[in-house]
Amino acid sequence: MTATTTQPAARAGLAARARPRLRAPLRNPWRRPVFLEAFTWLYLIWSLVPVALAVLFSFNRGKSQSVWQGFSWHWYIHDQVNSVWWNPNLHAAVVQTLRLSAYTTLIAVPLGVAFALGINRWRGRTASTFNFLMIVSFVIPELIFGVAMFFMFTALLKGIGLGTLAETLALVTWNVSWPAIIVQARLATIGRQYEEAAADLGASSWQIVRRVMVPLLTPAIFASAVLVFSSVIDDFVLVDLLNSNAGNTPMSVYIYSQQHGGNGGPALNALGTIMLAMSLVLVLIGYAGYRWMTRGERGDGRAALTTIAGA
Amino acid sequence: MAAQARDGTRARRPREPHRLFWAAVAAPGILWLCVLFIVPFYVILAIAGGYVNQVFGYPVAVWDPLRWSPANFSAAWHDVAGTGAFVLPILGRTAWYVAAASALSLLIAYPAAYFVARFAGRRKGFFLVLLIAPFWVSYMMRMLAWIGLLSTDGYLNKALAFLHLDGLLTALPLLHLGKPPFDWLGGLSVTVILGLVYGYIPYLILVLYAGLDRIDPALIEAGRDLGLGRLRTFLRVTLPLSRQPIVTGMLITVLPMLGDYFTNELLSGTTGTTMIGNVIDEQLNTPGLQGQGAIFSLLLLLVLVPPMIWYVASTNRASREASQ
Numbered sequence: 001m002t003a004t005t006t007q008p009a010a011r012a013g014l015a016a017r018a019r020p021r022l023r024a025p026l027r028n029p030w031r032r033p034v035f036l037e038a039f040t041w042l043y044l045i046w047s048l049v050p051v052a053l054a055v056l057f058s059f060n061r062g063k064s065q066s067v068w069q070g071f072s073w074h075w076y077i078h079d080q081v082n083s084v085w086w087n088p089n090l091h092a093a094v095v096q097t098l099r100l101s102a103y104t105t106l107i108a109v110p111l112g113v114a115f116a117l118g119i120n121r122w123r124g125r126t127a128s129t130f131n132f133l134m135i136v137s138f139v140i141p142e143l144i145f146g147v148a149m150f151f152m153f154t155a156l157l158k159g160i161g162l163g164t165l166a167e168t169l170a171l172v173t174w175n176v177s178w179p180a181i182i183v184q185a186r187l188a189t190i191g192r193q194y195e196e197a198a199a200d201l202g203a204s205s206w207q208i209v210r211r212v213m214v215p216l217l218t219p220a221i222f223a224s225a226v227l228v229f230s231s232v233i234d235d236f237v238l239v240d241l242l243n244s245n246a247g248n249t250p251m252s253v254y255i256y257s258q259q260h261g262g263n264g265g266p267a268l269n270a271l272g273t274i275m276l277a278m279s280l281v282l283v284l285i286g287y288a289g290y291r292w293m294t295r296g297e298r299g300d301g302r303a304a305l306t307t308i309a310g311a
Numbered sequence: 312m313a314a315q316a317r318d319g320t321r322a323r324r325p326r327e328p329h330r331l332f333w334a335a336v337a338a339p340g341i342l343w344l345c346v347l348f349i350v351p352f353y354v355i356l357a358i359a360g361g362y363v364n365q366v367f368g369y370p371v372a373v374w375d376p377l378r379w380s381p382a383n384f385s386a387a388w389h390d391v392a393g394t395g396a397f398v399l400p401i402l403g404r405t406a407w408y409v410a411a412a413s414a415l416s417l418l419i420a421y422p423a424a425y426f427v428a429r430f431a432g433r434r435k436g437f438f439l440v441l442l443i444a445p446f447w448v449s450y451m452m453r454m455l456a457w458i459g460l461l462s463t464d465g466y467l468n469k470a471l472a473f474l475h476l477d478g479l480l481t482a483l484p485l486l487h488l489g490k491p492p493f494d495w496l497g498g499l500s501v502t503v504i505l506g507l508v509y510g511y512i513p514y515l516i517l518v519l520y521a522g523l524d525r526i527d528p529a530l531i532e533a534g535r536d537l538g539l540g541r542l543r544t545f546l547r548v549t550l551p552l553s554r555q556p557i558v559t560g561m562l563i564t565v566l567p568m569l570g571d572y573f574t575n576e577l578l579s580g581t582t583g584t585t586m587i588g589n590v591i592d593e594q595l596n597t598p599g600l601q602g603q604g605a606i607f608s609l610l611l612l613l614v615l616v617p618p619m620i621w622y623v624a625s626t627n628r629a630s631r632e633a634s635q
Contacts, residue, residue, distance in 0.1 A: 118337025143570030
């Protein structure tokens with residue numbers, strides 16, 4: 001039914017396009033999509049303005065979250081009790097987040113890169129089984145994995161118990177799939193010709209990895225390191241289940257537990273702003289570094305942006 | 312043929328890395344996954360099949376599957392169907408919240424991603440930065456932002472009063488807002504659903520953008536050249552081509568939403584908006600109930616296994632196509 005009714009219109013369209021001189025559009029089919037653009041702007045305002053306001057209120061002189069009382073560094077430095085600088089718990093939370101991010105990145109990236117290299121070139125049933133497992137670890141809901149880890153360290157490995165070590169081990173397992181997936185994607189685009197050439201020229205297995213493949217993979221390794229570091233900053237569920245005291249509570253958990261316990265306030269906004277600043281620095285380093293490493297290749301800034309965001 | 316040729320060349324190159332070499336390279340990662348990913352799930356099983364220490368209330372794991380006891384399972388079953396059953400309404404609510412939140416996310420994310428991928432032109436980089444920005448803002452910070460705005464004397468209520476929209480919102484039947492100033496954080500479903508949308512939409516929008524950006528504009532132009540209107544081109548060309556990113560993006564948002572417990576703790580904190588994640592989290596923190604927490608985690612996992620397998624299979628297919 002619909003096909004027959006649209007046919008005359010379709011024919012007319014074809015006829016108009018068949019004669020180049022009449023191609024000048026009567027009604028411009030490529031006009032700017034005003035509604036879509038307005039909708040996109042509304043979305044962006046909705047997604048970004050609340051965060052901007054929260055950052056702003058971390059600089060509020062008073063305790064209010066809704067009345068602006070003047071700019072100050074009160075909640076960062078000046079308040080001798082509740083500011084991030086003076087409150088030992090807030091302080092410890094910043095340190096713990098950075099520590100966990102650093103440990104996790106240092107372990108997960110080499111582990112994931114080696115895994116990706118080995119699995120990708122090994123091939124065979126065993127390799128694909130473990131690759132499957134790796135992707136499962138990527139999509140499994142964090143709460144379920146967190147529960148498994150919680151029991152792991154409270155029922156099986158009681159010697160480890162909860163705390164920084166448990167948090168790190170869980171975060172590494174949770175994040176090792178970033179380098180594993182990104183490096184494999186990069187390996188697929190590189191192809192095998194470089195390593196075959198190196199083998200022809202007499203390189204040993206180890207030299208092929210060390211002198212040929214790792215340099216070729218550097219942008220992917222770098223991008224995955226940025227992603228791992230930032231997703232540990234953002235991580236909440238695992239560290240919430242696996243922390244044991246104020247000394248090993250990172251920022252996200254601290255914000256949650258204080259806010260949840262009714263102790264919200266600008267100091268938490270200040271902590272959140274510090275998290276934001278960390279991520280911002282990280283994304284700038286990541287973007288600049290990735291652009292620099294891939295400077296000889298096709299692809300533009302947009303590709304770099306989506307890569308370091310993990311898409 | 313090709314495989315044979317490759318084997319032939321390989322025979323002349325004794326120095327090309329041996330399979331065992333690659334196995335050795337992958338070994339640390341494999342070992343790590345076995346010890347810290349597979350074993351933990353066996354531990355959940357052992358806890359679930361174990362029993363609870365009657366004096367101290369801590370769970371005792373039973374490692375031998377033949378000696379697993381049904382104690383925790385029957386306790387969990389009691390929660391679902393016994394006299395003190397409370398889980399069924401929570402399961403229903405979880406399904407409804409997640410369905411509403413993911414549908415809403417798609418309705419919001421798709422047009423925005425579509426605009427940036429197709430029509431942003433030279434401003435694409437600019438829009439992309441703004442689109443990706445929330446991805447780099449931590450979840451807790453984004454929730455904190457809304458808690459400030461949603462408080463009774465917060466900017467949202469002020470804005471609504473200023474625009475004289477509060478009367479209209481009071482009259483809407485499904486929201487149950489009560490009278491202005493609205494107590495947004497007092498246990499409203501709409502707050503929790505919108506909170507979930509706000510929390511997980513950056514991941515969805517990124518996947519959608521990447522998928523829509525990959526569509527060859529020539530295909531869309533072909534649709535237009537063959538006489539389809541704007542809407543029809545979209546429905547017949549763009550939408551079918553974006554099926555894969557839509558499904559992947561939905562999975563990427565739905566899976567974590569189902570395990571979410573912090574969003575509604577922060578934005579409502581009342582029992583009227585409890586989800587299954589809250590049940591598990593609470594049982595994990597309550598001596599004596601940890602075994603049941605293990606059971607519910609396993610049940611949630613069981614429900615999520617098919618979509619997870621589907622996701623893994625489709626990623627594998629996509630990467631195989633990319634490498635060919």
